[in-house]
Amino acid sequence: MISLASSNTIFWTHAVAFSLFSLGLIGFLVRRNAIVVLMCVEMMLNSVNLILVEMATRMNATEGLILVIFTITVAAAEAAVGLGMILNLYRLKGTVDLDSFHVLKG
Amino acid sequence: MNQILIGLLSLLTIGAGVGVVIAKNAVISAFNLIILFFLLAIWFLVWESPLIAMLQILIYAGAIVVLFVFVVMLLDLRKTFEIWTFHRTVVLAVMAVSVTLGLLFFQSVSQIIPPQLSQPNATSLRVVSLALFTQYLWAFEILSLFLLAMMIAIFSVARPMEGETE
Numbered sequence: 204m205i206s207l208a209s210s211n212t213i214f215w216t217h218a219v220a221f222s223l224f225s226l227g228l229i230g231f232l233v234r235r236n237a238i239v240v241l242m243c244v245e246m247m248l249n250s251v252n253l254i255l256v257e258m259a260t261r262m263n264a265t266e267g268l269i270l271v272i273f274t275i276t277v278a279a280a281e282a283a284v285g286l287g288m289i290l291n292l293y294r295l296k297g298t299v300d301l302d303s304f305h306v307l308k309g
Numbered sequence: 310m311n312q313i314l315i316g317l318l319s320l321l322t323i324g325a326g327v328g329v330v331i332a333k334n335a336v337i338s339a340f341n342l343i344i345l346f347f348l349l350a351i352w353f354l355v356w357e358s359p360l361i362a363m364l365q366i367l368i369y370a371g372a373i374v375v376l377f378v379f380v381v382m383l384l385d386l387r388k389t390f391e392i393w394t395f396h397r398t399v400v401l402a403v404m405a406v407s408v409t410l411g412l413l414f415f416q417s418v419s420q421i422i423p424p425q426l427s428q429p430n431a432t433s434l435r436v437v438s439l440a441l442f443t444q445y446l447w448a449f450e451i452l453s454l455f456l457l458a459m460m461i462a463i464f465s466v467a468r469p470m471e472g473e474t475e
Contacts, residue, residue, distance in 0.1 A: 211312050215319045216352065221413040223326045223345075225406040230330035232402040233393055238335050238381055242342050245373065246326060249349055252361070260356045263431040265440045269448075271361050272441065275368050276452055280459040282373045286380045287466045293384050 216257050223250035237292065237299040241285045248278045315355070322348045335381045339374055346370040360434045 223246055230243030252271050259267025293299055325348060328341035346369040353362035441449060 212315050212355070215315050216356070217413060219319045219322050219352070221409050222323045225409045226323075226326040226330050228405045228409070229402045232398040232405075234330070235393065236335055238377060238384075239329070239332075239338050242329055242338055242377060245342065245369070246329060246345065249346070249369070252365075253349060253352055256353050256356045256358045256361055260358060260432050265431045265436055268358060268361060268432055268437045269441055269445050272364065272437075273448070273452060275364055276456065279368055279373055280456055282376060283463055284459055284466070286376055287463045289380060290383070291466055299384060 216253065220250040220253045235301050237289045237301050240301065241282060245278060245282060248274060318348065318351060336378065339377045339381060343370050343374050358432055360437055
């Protein structure tokens, strides 16, 4: 295994996690394809998982990994429900362009 | 040498993330997502968590991305539209990203939690599964109940709509 205590590894881990979270946030807010928006949500969840695993290993805490397992499960459920909703929206409108949905705009 | 490998891994991971966001085709996004999940599994191995790495490959790369690809194939997306939207949300995105990058800078300047040498006891497979099935058993069961509720929700969402024949 790679030397864990080196602060360089920690820095890179945090840089990757923060960058992935930022990228996911950009994609979530800016992309118009609903499927890609869901993928960006998964990316954000994964970046949080990376931080959780890193902290759990560094602080020798089991709870972090338990939380990661729960996050993965909830993410899977969320993806399934989201894709079901996208399929339904496609049946309603014939597109997955998020800008074409404004039923709830009021 | 190790640090070079870590830097290379970081760059590859960030590149895969960029690929997910900027790809024009949703299938390309999905494949970039698979690459990203495998690279994150390597990250979990670096942080001495083989259990999470295995779960990452099995659940994310094996199930979730396949689900995404499945839906992309199911939908007829030949009708193209602009891939970006340009609202106030772009300003919001730039603000959010600068905040997160600022947090990164703050974190790298001041190490909040001092790095500890890990004793790989508390994150081994044995200890994690023991904790999951004793101390966190109720949370685990509630999670299974949650999955059942999600399944029922998906069935009710995917039901044929009014006026639609089976």
